Amino acid sequence: MEESVRARPLPARDSRPGGTVRATARVPATDWERGYRAWVVTSDLAATVVVVLLGAAVVGWLGWRTSASWVLAAGTVLAVACALAAGRAWNKRVLGEGAEEFRRLGRGLFSAGVLVGLAGLLTGALAVQPWVFVVIPAIGLVAFPQRYVLRRLLHRARRRGGCLLPVMAAGSPDSVRDLITRARGASHVGWRVEAVCTADGAAGEVGGVPVVGGLAELADHVRRGGYRVVAITSDPYWTPERLRRLAWDLEGTEAEMVVAPVLMEVAGPRLNVSGVLGMPLLRVAAPTFTGGRRLVKEIVDRVASAALLIALSPLLIVIALAVRVTSAGPVIYRQRRVGRAGQTFTMYKFRTMVADADRVRAALRESNEGAGPLFKLRRDPRVTRVGGLLRRYSLDELPQLCNVLTGRMSLVGPRPPLPEETEAYAPEVRRRLLVKPGLTGLWQVSGRSDLSWDESVRLDLRYVEDWSLALDVVILWKTARAVLGGAGAY
Incomplete structure (x- = not known):
């Protein structure tokens, strides 16, 4: 499958004085998109057919109107196909990009369930219940992992230089340079800036x-x-009239016009575009730190941490014995950290260093490799042999589940800072303290200790500003991969 979505290298573009471009025969950028979309559609329909056939067999075996089960099976397949198509779950602009792809797939399956349920209500067929509440959810259990596997293959191809959308960037040199740097550092997005207009x-x-x-x-x-994306970045040249004229001029092309916000870095559910007085306005909702969603997060934190502590108790005992046997000192390391609203609490970790590590730290300060106020050493002589293994896979942080259970931390949130770190915080950085610190977060899945201080702060602030339950789920999913890879941990 991976080779089928790989794109052949695009022919080089010649630039000449005056800004003209020599037209070249090139492979259409949409070739790999059509191939990838075909794989997605085929996998979704195959999952639907297989699950529905199994459902029909089970329903018939249980004796629930055997003669009608195959009619319901055909209707369910048709309902899923129509709902996914109508909900644009197969739109090429969302495939392989962000959480919108999975949201549309979920909405499509939910709509299919509603369609099947309404059909059963109108026809008086009560036998639709297992199809609505069992078969269609089972389709989701198969379709979502399939979509994820296909996305991983797509991202792998993009890291190798294939399946990239040719991008024209237009704006000031500084803003365009920033866009180019970000595009190269996030190949999974699928952008390759090939030309610039200033x-x-x-x-x-x-x-x-x-x-x-x-x-x-x-x-x-x-x-x-033949560019597929036109990325507009900040420049005094751009006025509402010129942007509107550009949008008109691009009609009829394959190019998608993307305008980068220049006033603030806010994304996700807080943004909403609406028309007021004939003007398109970008509404920015205030970040939510209380309310129903926060209550759900709190409940999930407590329940999940309790369940994980019970499930991982054998592993916790083994780690505790390993720490105790291999080095002198306590098993659990206690450290004061700063939580929500600046309140301090005692954070628990498995001890990974020698017992007098804090006293030795002053002598190692000149060798500090940490970013900003953080103190980090790639080869810290205080780390024990077992401690190095625990740190690599973040096993030393498992006792923090107790902090989550008691409500001082969350499963997902900003990194819990030391008191001396917060004393050096600028006013904007102190916004990290508006929410509970997390056992994991954007910093954990984006490079961990390899991040610069500014990048770490930017990620934490982004989480504070754009938090959502969906974002927490994505971070928890990515944390498993980051921990197993061991990248950036020391």
Whole structure:
């Protein structure tokens, strides 16, 4: 499957003075998209058919209107196919990108359940109950993992340089350079910036990408170059009238126009576009730190931490014995950390260092490799042999489940800081303390100790501002991969 969605290398583009572009024969950028979409549609329908056939066999075996079970089976397959198509769950713009793909798949299956239920209600067929409450959810249990596997294959192909969308970036050199850097660092997004347009259109490069012309001729360059994405970044040139005119000029092309926000970095469910007084307005909702969703998060934290402590108790006992036998000192390391609203609490970890590690720290301060106020050493001489293994796979942090159970921490949240770290916080960084610190978070799944201080702060603030239950689920899912890989842990 992976080879079928790989894209052949795109022909190089020649730039000439004046911003003209030599048209080249190129492989259509949509070839791999069609192939990937075909794989997604086929896998969804195959999962639906297989699960429905099994459901029909089970329903018939249980004696629930055997003669009608196959009619219901056919109706269920048709309902799922129509619901996914109508809900645009197979739209190429969302496949392999973000959580929207999985949201549409979930909404489509839910709509299919509603359709089957209404059909049963209208026809008086009470036998639809197992199809609505068992078969369709079972389709989801198969379809969601299939989508995830296909996405992983797509991301692997993108890391190797295939299945990338050619992007034209247009804006100021600084903002375009930032976009290029982010696109290269996040290959899974699928963007490859191949050309740049700036206000003056002077020949040269921005971030290693050739400048092919000015902003005034952007639409012409897009039409000749066959770009799939036109990324608009900040520049004084852009006015509402010019952006509207550009959108009109791009009509009829395969290009998708994307405008980067320049006022604030806010994303996710807090953003909503609406029309007021004939003007498109980007509404930014206030971040939620209380309410029903927070209550759900609190309940999930307590229940999940209790369940994990029970399930992992044999492993916890083995780790405790290993720490106790291999080095002198207590099994559990206690440390004061700062939680929500600046309140301090005692955080628990398995001891991974020698007993007098805190006293030795002063002598190692000059060798500090940590970012910002953090103290980190890749080869810390205080770490024991067992401690190094525990740190690599984050097993030393399992006792923090007790902090989650008592309500001082959350399963997902910003990194719990030391008191001396918070004393050096700038006002904006103190927003990390608006929510409970987490056992894991965006910092954990984005590089851990390899992150710079600024990047770590940016990720924590992004979580505080854009928190949602769906984001927590994604972070918990990615944490397992990050921990098993052991990258960035020391």
